[in-house]
Amino acid sequence: MLKNELFFEKTPLSAIGSYAKRMNDELKGGEIGYYHLPEIGANLLSEIAEFETTLAHVKSVVLVGIGGSSLGVKALKTMLGGAKRSRERELYFLDNVDAFSFESVCESIKFNETLFIISSKSGTTIETITLFKCILERFKPSNLSQNFIVITDPASPLEAYAKQNGIKFFNIPKNVGGRFSVLSAIGLVPLMLCGYDAAALLEGARACKKRFLEDGDDTLLQKAYHYATHKNAKINVIFSYGDRFLEFNDWYVQLWAESLGKKKGYKRYGLTPVGLIGSRDQHSFLQLIMDGVKDKTVTFIKVASADADVAVPSISLNGLEGCDFVNGLNLGELINAQCSATMHALVQEGISVDVIELERLDEASAGFLIYYFELLTSATGIMLGINTYDQPGVEVGKRILKTMLTAGK
Secondary structure, eight states: OEEEEEESOOOOHHHHHHHHHHHHHHHHHSSSGGGGHHHHHHHHHHHHHHHHTTOTTOOEEEEEOOGGGTHHHHHHHHHTTTOOOSSOOEEEEEOSOOHHHHHHHHHHSOGGGEEEEEEOSSSOOHHHHHHHHHHHHHHOOSOGGGTEEEEEOTTOHHHHHHHHTTOEEEEOOTTSOGGGOTTSHHHHHHHHHTTOOHHHHHHHHHHHHIIIIISOOOHHHHHHHHHHHOSSOOEEEEEEESGGGHHHHHHHHHHHHHHHOEEETTEEEOOEEEEEEETGGGGTHHHHHHHSOSOEEEEEEEESSOSSOOBOOOOOOTTOGGGGGGTTOBHHHHHHHHHHHHHHHHHHTTOOEEEEEESOOSHHHHHHHHHHHHHHHHHHHHHHTSOTTOOHHHHHHHHHHHHHHHHTO
16 A cells, blocks of 8 residues: 655664654553544544435535645545546635635535535634635525534534534544544545545555554654654655645645644754655756755655556657657656656765655555654654644734734724
8 A cells, every 4th residue: 555665774673662652652542632533533434424415416515624624635635636436526625715715616616506614623713714704795595504514623612603503513523633633524524525435545544553553563663763863854855746746745744844843942843844746846946955955854755556647659859859768658657767766866865765655546545645644743743852733833823813903993
């Protein structure tokens, strides 16, 4: 399903064994709930399937949410662009208070054929509630139970609103943070309603959990330790070879930045995430990695088997014969060869590199990949000695915004 090859020196297991124990302590302690989503999520699938039987009129789903309530779902939708779906509902996103995007989505749908998912863990996310208000004002629905559902924490203000208005709601476990929540109702509900194989997604996550938390594969711990203790590299680059990873890169950036960018007293911690797409960014950011300051580690992601492929024709163009060396290849073979060539070039420069190879980009592989990066984030946070699961810096900005906008009222 997924191979991960490290191109840097490993650390003796005796030096990192204590971190494996601390991860297992988190797993068993119950305070960090995302570890258990592969099992909890499986229990949710029947409820989603039953609800889906009431949606014969629905042709479009609009997910209204921001950050952890949107990025992971968007990442999975894009990665699974080639997946066969059991139903063909279109999934739209409203994840920013941008008037152009709001108008664009609203003009693309028919209200009576659309289900809006209002998704906010806290139930008071200002952007999400504001967009909800804008939807209500634009379409003026008389019965909210027909076209709206809610995904939120138990007993949140949004859940209370849903109950008051007869709106169907799904809960996120309170001990699951937003950026770790994509395998909860946050992701399973919209993806399953749009025909994606949510069961396979969870199976992939369970396979990842088994490999790294139960079967003793130390690859992930080795990588986390190398990242956390590297003397010079404080920038972590994901170089994903395929356009379908574009939103996955965005999800990784939020997960990594919000989890690992912390301060304790006067000391500040953080590993800066950068998301790149190959082969496009070989013609831009790669120059900085190759010849610039060696303050970066690089993870390459590639897919062994493409869902669709195009052969490079054996055509020779007058004056352009120097490009004929790729004739006869498939585009999938070419992009993976570019990935390998770039990886070897960076290794020769002494840059710490690892390669993740997926067999194919389907629901099971996507679930494995999501859970892998969540585990990697937890392991790295433990090794940095920080609280991986809070976001105090984000909360400061929210308080300032409220003060600014209420000061003149």
